[in-house]
Amino acid sequence: MNKSGPAFTVLTWGCQMNEDDSEQISNLLMRMGYQPAGNEEDADIIMLNTCSVRSKPEQKVRSKLGELRALKELNPDIIIGVCGCMAQKEGKALRRRAPHIDLIVGTANIEHIPEMITGVLRDRHPLALLDLPRAVNDQAIVPNRLLERGQIGLKSFVSIMYGCDNFCSYCVVPYVRGKERSRPPAEITKEVRILAERGVRDITLLGQNVNSYGKTLDENRDFTDLLALINEIDGIDRIRFTTSHPKDLSDKLIHAIAEMPKVCEHLHLPIQAGDDEILRAMRRGYTVDDYRGLVSSLRETAPNVALTTDFLIGFPGETDEQFENTLRFAEEIRFDSAFMFAFNPIRDTAAAALPDQLQPKVKNQRLRRLIEAQNRISVEINESHIGELFEVLVEGISPKDPSKVTGLTRQNKTVNFPGPASLAGTLVEIRAVKAHLWGFTGEIV
Numbered sequence: 185m186n187k188s189g190p191a192f193t194v195l196t197w198g199c200q201m202n203e204d205d206s207e208q209i210s211n212l213l214m215r216m217g218y219q220p221a222g223n224e225e226d227a228d229i230i231m232l233n234t235c236s237v238r239s240k241p242e243q244k245v246r247s248k249l250g251e252l253r254a255l256k257e258l259n260p261d262i263i264i265g266v267c268g269c270m271a272q273k274e275g276k277a278l279r280r281r282a283p284h285i286d287l288i289v290g291t292a293n294i295e296h297i298p299e300m301i302t303g304v305l306r307d308r309h310p311l312a313l314l315d316l317p318r319a320v321n322d323q324a325i326v327p328n329r330l331l332e333r334g335q336i337g338l339k340s341f342v343s344i345m346y347g348c349d350n351f352c353s354y355c356v357v358p359y360v361r362g363k364e365r366s367r368p369p370a371e372i373t374k375e376v377r378i379l380a381e382r383g384v385r386d387i388t389l390l391g392q393n394v395n396s397y398g399k400t401l402d403e404n405r406d407f408t409d410l411l412a413l414i415n416e417i418d419g420i421d422r423i424r425f426t427t428s429h430p431k432d433l434s435d436k437l438i439h440a441i442a443e444m445p446k447v448c449e450h451l452h453l454p455i456q457a458g459d460d461e462i463l464r465a466m467r468r469g470y471t472v473d474d475y476r477g478l479v480s481s482l483r484e485t486a487p488n489v490a491l492t493t494d495f496l497i498g499f500p501g502e503t504d505e506q507f508e509n510t511l512r513f514a515e516e517i518r519f520d521s522a523f524m525f526a527f528n529p530i531r532d533t534a535a536a537a538l539p540d541q542l543q544p545k546v547k548n549q550r551l552r553r554l555i556e557a558q559n560r561i562s563v564e565i566n567e568s569h570i571g572e573l574f575e576v577l578v579e580g581i582s583p584k585d586p587s588k589v590t591g592l593t594r595q596n597k598t599v600n601f602p603g604p605a606s607l608a609g610t611l612v613e614i615r616a617v618k619a620h621l622w623g624f625t626g627e628i629v
């Protein structure tokens with residue numbers, strides 16, 4: 185082994201909240217004196233940050249744990265930890281199938297990883313910490329975030345709240361992330377200021393349902409008030425946020441998107457299905473018409489906003505007609521893009537126990553049809569912007585084409601265009617010359 189000191193690696197599955205947690209874990213480990221390892225074989229600590237929202241990432245984690253067993257046999261001193269939703273959901277039972285796990289860290293306990301590692305090193309005994317806030321307004325476990333960051337670039341995530349109180353019938357998040365709780369605005373703005381001082385220009389505020397930010401705070405501030413505070417921070421050029429829930433999207437927020445200069449013209453607003461009966465069975469708390477009304481007022485107030493969504497196809501009992509309603513809705517609204525998935529039952533959720541689970545073949549056929557339609561719409565929308573000018577925050581050389589640089593528009597579309605690497609970190613005006621599914625090829629104006 186050729187390395188200069190103790191090293192770690194964090195493997196991440198799942199959503200942006202997990203990516204943000206993994207960054208926190210890396211920073212905690214670096215503060216303990218560990219350095220990022222080039223590969224798993226060189227690591228003294230391997231953390232698996234897991235996801236339970238779909239079955240595929242769970243399978244991947246199980247197979248990775250299988251591979252790591254051999255590594256642990258070769259090097260019994262290596263520490264293997266599991267955190268994230270799967271750790272919370274399965275808890276100590278994880279060790280029945282994978283006794284080589286040393287640490288099981290619940291979703292609200294990341295900040296305790298350093299002391300857990302110290303405990304394992306001292307006692308050579310596995311540890312688990314799985315406390316989760318259960319009571320309404322239980323603010324006891326709003327995680328302490330480490331504000332000193334390791335390596336950061338132009339973009340950064342900032343978690344503003346944790347947990348979810350919505351209990352959509354297909355979703356495991358409320359069970360594994362606990363009750364909704366918001367971080368105080370002063371802590372969030374302090375973190376954003378530190379990031380701005382370190383060169384971050386584009387931040388994404390994260391929460392399972394950012395539109396309900398503030399409900400658990402003592403002070404009377406909602407999400408739009410938080411946006412207004414961040415909008416004033418020097419050095420930050422762009423503010424993004426995800427995820428918004430249609431039932432909590434206010435007029436005030438729509439106006440903020442239109443009027444606050446740093447808030448980007450992009451809204452991700454998951455619809456999931458375009459049929460009222462399915463939405464009711466999903467326990468989403470809105471109707472197709474409610475959603476339609478939100479889109480009308482958004483497009484009236486902020487016509488430049490790119491609208492993206494999530495679709496969940498093949499919910500138990502979904503009929504051909506109900507699926508056609510969803511397909512028609514996608515054609516009617518014309519989303520800029522969408523994350524599209526086939527329903528898979530997740531253990532312990534209400535939808536997993538519903539009768540009339542559909543055959544995989546049916547779900548996959550429907551999903552394919554929706555993807556085809558949505559991809560066509562995405563390209564058509566991008567084609568309609570050919571010749572228009574966009575502000576791009578240049579991130580560096582395009583990984584796919586080294587002759588071009590790459591960056592994002594405020595509408596969250598990728599643009600690749602010919603230009604020197606020295607443009608990285610600058611805001612450049614480009615003209616869209618060719619449309620793709622993901623955005624544009626462009627040219628500097």
Ligand code: SF4
Pocket residue numbers: 348349350351352355356357358392393429
């Ligand atoms: S809003 Fe619904 S889908 Fe989103 S995290 Fe909460 S329960 Fe899950």
